[in-house]
Amino acid sequence: MDRREFIQGAGSLPLLAAGGVRTANADDMIVVDEAGQLFAHGVASGDPLADAVILWTRINVARGHDDVPVRWLVASDEGLQQVVASGETRALHSNDFCVKVDATGLQPGHQYHYAFEAMGLRSPVGRTRTLPVGKVEHLAFAVASCSNFPAGYFNAYRDIALCDDLQAVIHLGDYIYEQARDGYATAGSAELGRQLLPTTELLTLDDYRLRHAQYKTDADLQMLHASHAMIAVWDDHEVANDAWKDGAQNHQDDEGDWRQRRRAAWRAYLEWMPVRNHDHPDKVRLYRQFRFGDLATLIMLDTRYIGRDRQIDAMALADQPEALQAALTDPARSLLGAEQEEWFVRTLQQASQTRWQLIGQQVMLAPLLIPDLSGVLDQQRARQALGDGVVDALLSSGGGSMPLLLDTWDGYPAARRRFLQALQQHAVSPVVLTGDIHTAIAADVQAQPDAAPVAVELITTSISSPGFDNYLPTQQPGQLAEQFLAHNPHLKLFETSQRGWLRIDLEADACDAQWRIVDRIDQRDYAAGVVQSLRTVHKSIPGFGLQQA
Numbered sequence: 135m136d137r138r139e140f141i142q143g144a145g146s147l148p149l150l151a152a153g154g155v156r157t158a159n160a161d162d163m164i165v166v167d168e169a170g171q172l173f174a175h176g177v178a179s180g181d182p183l184a185d186a187v188i189l190w191t192r193i194n195v196a197r198g199h200d201d202v203p204v205r206w207l208v209a210s211d212e213g214l215q216q217v218v219a220s221g222e223t224r225a226l227h228s229n230d231f232c233v234k235v236d237a238t239g240l241q242p243g244h245q246y247h248y249a250f251e252a253m254g255l256r257s258p259v260g261r262t263r264t265l266p267v268g269k270v271e272h273l274a275f276a277v278a279s280c281s282n283f284p285a286g287y288f289n290a291y292r293d294i295a296l297c298d299d300l301q302a303v304i305h306l307g308d309y310i311y312e313q314a315r316d317g318y319a320t321a322g323s324a325e326l327g328r329q330l331l332p333t334t335e336l337l338t339l340d341d342y343r344l345r346h347a348q349y350k351t352d353a354d355l356q357m358l359h360a361s362h363a364m365i366a367v368w369d370d371h372e373v374a375n376d377a378w379k380d381g382a383q384n385h386q387d388d389e390g391d392w393r394q395r396r397r398a399a400w401r402a403y404l405e406w407m408p409v410r411n412h413d414h415p416d417k418v419r420l421y422r423q424f425r426f427g428d429l430a431t432l433i434m435l436d437t438r439y440i441g442r443d444r445q446i447d448a449m450a451l452a453d454q455p456e457a458l459q460a461a462l463t464d465p466a467r468s469l470l471g472a473e474q475e476e477w478f479v480r481t482l483q484q485a486s487q488t489r490w491q492l493i494g495q496q497v498m499l500a501p502l503l504i505p506d507l508s509g510v511l512d513q514q515r516a517r518q519a520l521g522d523g524v525v526d527a528l529l530s531s532g533g534g535s536m537p538l539l540l541d542t543w544d545g546y547p548a549a550r551r552r553f554l555q556a557l558q559q560h561a562v563s564p565v566v567l568t569g570d571i572h573t574a575i576a577a578d579v580q581a582q583p584d585a586a587p588v589a590v591e592l593i594t595t596s597i598s599s600p601g602f603d604n605y606l607p608t609q610q611p612g613q614l615a616e617q618f619l620a621h622n623p624h625l626k627l628f629e630t631s632q633r634g635w636l637r638i639d640l641e642a643d644a645c646d647a648q649w650r651i652v653d654r655i656d657q658r659d660y661a662a663g664v665v666q667s668l669r670t671v672h673k674s675i676p677g678f679g680l681q682q683a
């Protein structure tokens with residue numbers, strides 16, 4: 135049933151029990167009945183500060199409904215008896231009835247519970263946490279990206295929700311995907327009951343709103359949001375594949391004006407996500423920082439929309455190696471844009487007051503050079519997946535210095551040099567967190583080969599999007615990883631076949647990373663485990679760089 139249909143008899147629906155959203159049994163969680171629930175899209179919190187947090191929900195009424203008065207409350211207990219903050223707001227028709235509140239006056243380093251009330255009903259209860267101040271001994275984060283609704287169940291989100299000790303979830307984008315019902319990664323969606331709404335590729339504000347709405351009916355995603363504060367930033371698929379500042383690979387002229395499409399997508403994102411609101415629809419600065427006492431600063435960057443120059447088309451320049459080199463080495467090309475780069479340097483200087491600098495961003499920072507795949511690639515399947523042109527190019531440039539992807543920092547080497555210089559000059563002990571690539575990767579990030587690492591890079595695999603092994607199938611399992619690791623010695627992990635998330639545990643002297651995986655996404659039942667653990671000691675201690683834990 136379409137979410138836009140009016141809720142009949144909402145006033146007579148039973149209230150959801152406090153804490154009911156946090157049970158492990160999928161059947162006990164929020165009933166995702168779009169017609170029958172006023173709070174069918176759950177609750178969420180995000181962008182925590184020491185004294186404030188954004189609280190989010192949506193009132194699921196019909197499109198033509200009047201604005202709805204909404205009460206919100208924050209309490210120190212799960213039963214919502216010890217209320218510490220409350221207020222009134224309205225779910226506005228003009229905001230798709232999404233409700234966002236900046237709840238202030240909170241205590242630092244505290245866990246809180248919150249809920250909304252509207253039309254005589256109370257929402258599920260969410261849990262959140264403010265940022266700590268002063269001396270901080272330990273912080274735990276989940277890092278996630280690339281949740282593709284039709285590709286499988288969000289079991290990895292549930293695995294994150296079930297971790298009780300997280301400070302926050304850092305989401306690095308591809309929170310939604312813009313594809314049509316029969317597009318990318320949709321082959322099994324009918325059997326999974328996860329066929330996309332709308333059926334077409336997202337172009338308009340209504341399209342993007344409906345896709346966000348569909349995602350937020352997912353029980354595991356609701357459980358994730360109800361369990362932890364989220365610090366989110368977008369990647370390309372929140373608008374369109376391989377986006378840059380003036381367009382995208384997946385935006386054609388006959389799909390209308392790029393800026394209008396992007397404005398619609400951004401607006402829906404800001405309505406539907408628990409991020410602090412921004413003042414101007416054409417200039418959304420999603421880059422920002424969070425401070426966790428004396429232990430860490432988290433700097434979130436936008437490598438997609440605000441300053442990225444157009445990606446180089448390596449296929450178009452395949453028979454013009456000099457032109458390709460000239461484009462690649464052009465010092466003017468930027469990934470962050472001048473304004474964000476300046477802000478980054480300034481912020482990094484301030485962040486040196488904390489022991490660690492976490493940098494959350496989208497695309498891989500360390501080089502990923504194409505290995506010699508001629509002896510291992512299952513060419514027949516690879517050609518089916520990628521086409522002859524791409525496979526031939528991969529095989530002919532394998533084993534040399536050609537990067538696999540030019541949408542990453544590999545396609546912007548001058549910008550990467552400036553970025554690494556900033557880290558060298560201003561960061562105390564930097565850890566870069568990356569999404570986008572659907573692969574669990576860890577890399578020592580060096581200014582030159584064989585040099586001591588400037589930073590370490592920890593890359594989370596996808597929640598459900600297909601990994602590299604779908605496109606680069608090998609004759610034997612594990613061969614792809616072997617070849618990439620051998621040809622890229624700065625990589626300490628390269629695991630393409632697993633879906634999951636990345637757990638970070640930070641203490642004064644060490645950053646521990648665990649790649650947690652779920653064994654399946656084609657069923658709600660799953661088993662979770664750790665595929666790899668790597669430790670990085672603080673840069674003030676000899677031996678900075680990724681080590682087996």
Ligand SMILES: [Fe+2]
Pocket residue numbers: 279280308371570571572599
């Ligand atoms: Fe993705």
